[in-house]
Amino acid sequence: MTFVPKSPGVYFREIPSGARTIVGASTSIAAFVGGFPRGPLDTPLRMFGQADFGNAFGGLNSDYPTSFAVSQFFLNGGGQAYGVRVSPDATAALLVMNDTSNQPTLRATAGRQVGGVSLDDPGEWGDAIRIDVDTITPDPTTQFNLTVSEVLDEDGIEVAQRTEVYRNLTLTAGPRNALDVVNGASTIVQLSRDAGWAANGLPTPTGFYSGAITLGDLAGITAANDIDVDLGAGSETVSVPFASPPTTLAEAASGLQAGLRAAFPADRLWAQLTVSVVGDRLRIVPGRASPDYDPGTVISIADNVSDLASRLAIDAAARANVEQYAPSNTAAAFQSTATAGSDGAANAAADLRGDRATRTGFYALDDVRGFNMLSIPEASELGSVANLASVMSAAATYCTEKRAMLFIDPPEDTDTIEEAEDWLGQIADAGLRTPNTVTYYPLVHLPDPGSENRPRPFAPSGTMAGVWARTDRQTGVWKAPAGIAARLTNVIALDHVMTDQENGVINPLGMNALRNFDIPGNVSWGARTLVGADLLASDWKYIPVRRMALFIESSLYDGLQWAVFQPNDEPLWNEMRGAVTAFMQGLFRQGAFQGASPRDAYIVKCDSETTTQADINAGIVNLFVGFAPLRPAEFVIVSIQLQISQDA
Template identity: 35%
Template sequence: MPIPPRQPGVHVEEVPAGPRPIAGVATAITAFVGRAASGPVETPVTCTGWGDFDRVFGGLFAPSALGHAVRDFFLNGGREAVILRLHRSLPGQPDSARLVVRDPADEGALSLTASSPGRWGNALRARIDHDASEAEATALGLPAEALFSLSVRDGATGAVELFRNLTTAEHARRIDRVLAAESRLVRLDGALPAGRPAAHAPPAAGRTVWEDAAASSGVAPGAAAGDGAALQAQDFIGPGFEAAQRGLYALDRADPVNLLCIPPHVGDDPPEEVEPALLAAAVAYAERRRAFLLLDSPANWTTPAQAAAGPAALGVTSANAALFFPRLLQPDPLRGGLPRAMPACGAIAGLFARTDAERGVWKAAAGTAATLRGATGPALPLGDAAIGQLSPPGVNCLRALPGVGVVVWGSRTCQGDDRQGSAWKYIPVRRLALFLEESLVRGLAWAALEPNDEALWARLRQATGEFLQGLFRQGAFQGSTAREAYLVQCDAGTTGPADIDAGLVNILVGFAPLRPAEFVMLRLRQSAGRPPG
């Protein structure tokens, strides 16, 4: 209620102009789940370019297809990826490398461990210096004798971290707290030493501190780490993982996620398959998150006849997933540029992101403009006859077109089988619906606990209508008028007295989607030419 004025004069009151606008959510934030050379484990990390992934997760990694998929994503137009690294320990092998610096009074040891599992930590070296000044010590309220500096170098990348004015005493600059907050390379391992660790000696003449064993400490004997073992389905969807947000379900801490890729991880270098149990769990997770799962065809599908069974052969019949066949031939930098059949999910996710940015989520990422960058060809050449065999069951084909390149030649979901007659047959129709659902859920959250009356219904109709009208102007729906393109209903017809008593308000939203022109029919006829005039 407005506050009554207490004195004569002009008073200003700002009033809202209308309902809160609904903003469209992102459509192509892609989650990649798998094995990497380094980086946080079971912690989603957002990367906005290949440089981010290379710095945090170690770039391409021979035992895993994850790095190749992320590379292809950014190469094909992807802008934002959420990386979830999983790690499987190998019995008898340390997960993380450990470095130890002894205390001069033998009162304990300063033990450091690599910040994440992997062989990468074996190249770490650390150095202690006693270089704190009296002025710095006074400012921190500690004696200079309690302070030291720590330098850490990653021998593989050359990256060096320097932490000055650390202490083992109770203080904000206590070493374990500083490393946990600021270091990308190491963490404190075990208990704090009783006193300040000893400083390293100066390097020998002509050598750097990192080349001299007396000037810095390397990985302790017997503490070298390995890269772990190949992932299994239980590393993604183990018992209790969903409740604890572990494995695949650690993606719950990333919001939002629109596309989901799980590159093959079963088998030796290169990994080739994904377990059926994991596929089923990934589909269910994608449905819960209103995300879309991109499926690679199995490596043993080497003929069109093997792929003709379609998504049903993988046990996937969800509208929130799509299957692509065959894999892509790409030069592999880890093998001197030799061509290798690689999963296509990363490249296709990047293509989706590129198409969404250029045309909108309602445009099928397929056709002659849907070129896949970085691929030299499909792993299996497909002609018109093979594509005609694979499209009806819902297999999206990758093919090479002369003068164009490698393209996606299909845009059907795993409910795209002609015999099903599903309303979610096409990928852009399903992704548009997911986009509308997520945008409206987030954009109408303000309506919770508002008075459930005609005033609220009118505001909901207006906010939803304005959002859909904006999409209609962009060409997201069929129809020449708004009445033909979409419908918003929220009134006494959708929310009756029983609904009001139950605390419910119901909004009916309908839309007329654009469907891809899969078949362009040309009708030609001869006409008898007549001489002019």
């Protein structure tokens, strides 16, 4: 737009340079779909390493082969991945806490918030949830503290492996509303309330609480007192000596704690109990690092032969609750519901495939911006090629749409080259030979922590996805992820140690070999797609060539969005041509193409020859990009000539 000055002076105009930068798309984001011990269902979660994997999906688990694929991806050099948990029959652990009138007031369900939405996190892992409640707050009538733990059983003793503490929560609207605070931060539970619970009070504090105590009550305590302690499984008579009557609640708490602790063996939970002061009450909480600890235990204390219990207001208005709220508790005291979690049954083909309309199965990946590799290890365990194909045919179409590669793993009983050939023929008949599909043979043996690290066979896709990512980082997507540098980390052995002759059988068929050599160890020794069979003579025979094309397509798709709805004429064509040429020249300088000069390596054309007037009238601009790919040196031929000495 022309600028017309209205008065004398100095004016500045910022003029766009017209230069557009195209940034290379990611090439090594992996996606894994299958069963995990924990995690929201049909919801993609992003991971950047083993720690994220543990927090999101529970880490390695012997019952879930997909967990080993994810772990192998990171161990072999992968940096970013998405996981989708599929387990339609799994149920979430939950519990309901009651107020002091024994009316339900707060529900805690195993889960987390993803994208601002509270989601269940089903599975047996939720049975390890423990919740403590107390009212040691500035206003005990409206505020409470919540401590949420996930415990681990170590030799019969519960040990908290992670704990979340939320203080000064309320059940009313405001900045400390319990549902808003906990649901937005917790990775263990999500809180909820039913409509009819609105008028109910705060959740009852856990442990044992005395009634209100006055200083006059303390003055009547005698030097030696007996008190009955009921742990639910029997009653003990305990002597609680006081050298002199306590003068403060703190002294009463200290004396009671000392007497109770001394009466029991050191390894029992009562020997580790704590007596504290909460307002005008005493709170008694047994120790938890003990083999006889049970979060559902409801303790009670009663007078025996002295007036100690009544003096400490234990009989009058005392409140005995569960030691901790837990899904494993049977409904007792002030917990009205206890529902254990369930892992559900093994996934079927329909579960892994899912449905696009509801974004389940691998279609849940519609919710992520992009991925480059897809692994579904459980598909190879479905019992037949027909079941495998029912998942993988849809997955292959999906990956073509998403410009991603799909790993197809052989089943566990593929033990010989003949069986591998037969299986490869069956998946070919099922239509799974596409430019975006790839397979590796044999299976890899990995240490299983669930069986004292004894090796077990697993699908190779997770390992190879990591090798691909490592190769991309070290060299580029144009480099074949194979050779002595493509070592397989954490692979103890291969299911089948191939000879060169056996390798020569499957390689021309488009199946990639995993080999063992004396010095480099276990390595990837093939770089063909499933259309890489020699008889097919496909342009997409090699993995790096296909992935390079997908990389360029994805980069230009993202980098040319600015051109949509621009005037379709020479200025636009020049800008597009300049941006794409700069991008391709950058790749050429990195050694991504064949050719000694840019002219030999690539071509970019966008002008009146590619875009005719008819195209312009139809709103179309045509850009032509060609490149000379680097193909891997599969066969290195060395010719040796015997030189005859002239002196002979």
